[in-house]
Amino acid sequence: MVLQAIKYSRGQLEILDQLKLPHAEEYDDIYSSTDAWHAIKEMRTRGAPAIAIVAALALAVELTNMKLPSIAEEVKVFIIEKLDYLVTSRPTAVNLADAARKLKKATEESATREGATGDSVREAYVSASEQMLIDDVSDNENIGRHGADWIVKNTTAAKTGPVSMLTHCNTGSLATAGYGTALGVIRSLHAQGNLKHAFCSETRPYNQGSRLTAFELVHDRIPATLVTDSMAAALLRLRGPSENIAGIVVGADRVAANGDTANKIGTYSLAILAKHHGVKFLVAAPRTTIDLDTKSGADIVIEERPGREVTLVKGPRHDGVHLDLAVVETVSIAANGIGVWNPAFDVTPAELIDGIITEVGVVEKNSEGVFHLDKVFEVAGSTIKPSTVGGI
Numbered sequence: 001m002v003l004q005a006i007k008y009s010r011g012q013l014e015i016l017d018q019l020k021l022p023h024a025e026e027y028d029d030i031y032s033s034t035d036a037w038h039a040i041k042e043m044r045t046r047g048a049p050a051i052a053i054v055a056a057l058a059l060a061v062e063l064t065n066m067k068l069p070s071i072a073e074e075v076k077v078f079i080i081e082k083l084d085y086l087v088t089s090r091p092t093a094v095n096l097a098d099a100a101r102k103l104k105k106a107t108e109e110s111a112t113r114e115g116a117t118g119d120s121v122r123e124a125y126v127s128a129s130e131q132m133l134i135d136d137v138s139d140n141e142n143i144g145r146h147g148a149d150w151i152v153k154n155t156t157a158a159k160t161g162p163v164s165m166l167t168h169c170n171t172g173s174l175a176t177a178g179y180g181t182a183l184g185v186i187r188s189l190h191a192q193g194n195l196k197h198a199f200c201s202e203t204r205p206y207n208q209g210s211r212l213t214a215f216e217l218v219h220d221r222i223p224a225t226l227v228t229d230s231m232a233a234a235l236l237r238l239r240g241p242s243e244n245i246a247g248i249v250v251g252a253d254r255v256a257a258n259g260d261t262a263n264k265i266g267t268y269s270l271a272i273l274a275k276h277h278g279v280k281f282l283v284a285a286p287r288t289t290i291d292l293d294t295k296s297g298a299d300i301v302i303e304e305r306p307g308r309e310v311t312l313v314k315g316p317r318h319d320g321v322h323l324d325l326a327v328v329e330t331v332s333i334a335a336n337g338i339g340v341w342n343p344a345f346d347v348t349p350a351e352l353i354d355g356i357i358t359e360v361g362v363v364e365k366n367s368e369g370v371f372h373l374d375k376v377f378e379v380a381g382s383t384i385k386p387s388t389v390g391g392i
């Protein structure tokens with residue numbers, strides 16, 4: 001069975017409730033933009049690409065099932081207001097704002113056409129949002145292939161045989177419309193026969209790694225080991241050579257124009273470790289995550305989440321022998337009264353990033369150490385391009 005974070009058919013949308021994974025696979029119906037806003041805010045659905053797609057499709061479902069005004073302008077205004085509302089659900093990942101911008105443009109263009117009606121504006125929106133779902137999967141498969149090819153060609157480890165990679169957070173089918181970005185690179189290495197082992201970090205405090213990435217790796221029968229975030233340095237120092245670790249590959253929530261990258265908290269420290277241990281540090285992200293309007297990481301808003309996500313852990317009861325899925329408990333793991341800082345993301349400076357893997361190729365810094373990310377938008381569409389291994 002293929003792992004699906006998002007189930008969509010015209011007029012119907014379901015999301016896999018990721019707060020219940022890995023022990024329960026339950027889907028929630030999403031009937032409206034409001035349903036989507038709360039699902040994104042609560043992180044029942046999460047992951048930069050998935051957030052954008054769920055938001056876009058939720059509005060498509062709402063429009064499909066509602067009694068629509070006949071006047072094109074009224075439907076256009078409704079759509080724009082709902083997109084502005086959806087964008088407020090989570091601030092750091094740019095994909096949602098990027099999708100809203102593109103959907104507004106498609107809506108405004110349809111509303112100005114000769115003979116435009118409420119129905120024609122709705123159809124234009126729904127078709128554009130459905131195309132985003134389709135494009136994301138093909139983009140991720142291209143990211144996987146480009147990333148795997150680059151690792152095989154450009155890492156020392158690959159010269160001796162199949163490589164191992166460490167990844168952080170969840171960037172797989174549960175963070176996208178399918179296949180994944182950084183985890184897609186690991187999937188592609190595995191499919192090529194070039195993966196020795198995948199290591200995934202727990203990713204406190206939300207545990208996307210232990211709950212979601214581990215779930216995907218077990219599901220796909222990819223040889224993998226879970227480590228805590230604090231074990232990453234020891235892993236590279238003590239097992240890097242024996243495991244033939246080639247590098248660390250992560251996703252992104254927003255890549256600034258200079259290559260500074262906002263991603264799950266803990267990413268920055270992994271980039272420092274990669275530099276210290278002489279392994280590659282790679283960011284895997286579709287072009288919808290690259291934000292040329294944000295000049296550098298200093299301009300990226302970092303979402304801070306409730307302290308209870310650090311101090312409380314929720315899950316099914318385990319008595320040390322048996323797992324009781326029928327009893328979900330919340331456990332306090334911190335002293336009452338302690339202050340908590342809980343930034344959901346950090347920013348990794350471009351100088352620590354060896355390559356940014358996109359669906360049209362891997363971007364590397366030039367001889368002056370500068371990323372020119374504008375180049376990736378000069379490639380027509382997301383059509384499969386000859387691998388640009390070695391960088392654009």
Ligand SMILES: CSC[C@H]1O[C@H](OP(=O)(O)O)[C@H](O)[C@@H]1O
Pocket residue numbers: 046047048049169170171172175176180181182208250251252253263264265344
């Ligand atoms: C496909 S990259 C997804 C990106 O989003 C995650 O954040 P969250 O789980 O809070 O939505 C994480 O930063 C991943 O790298």
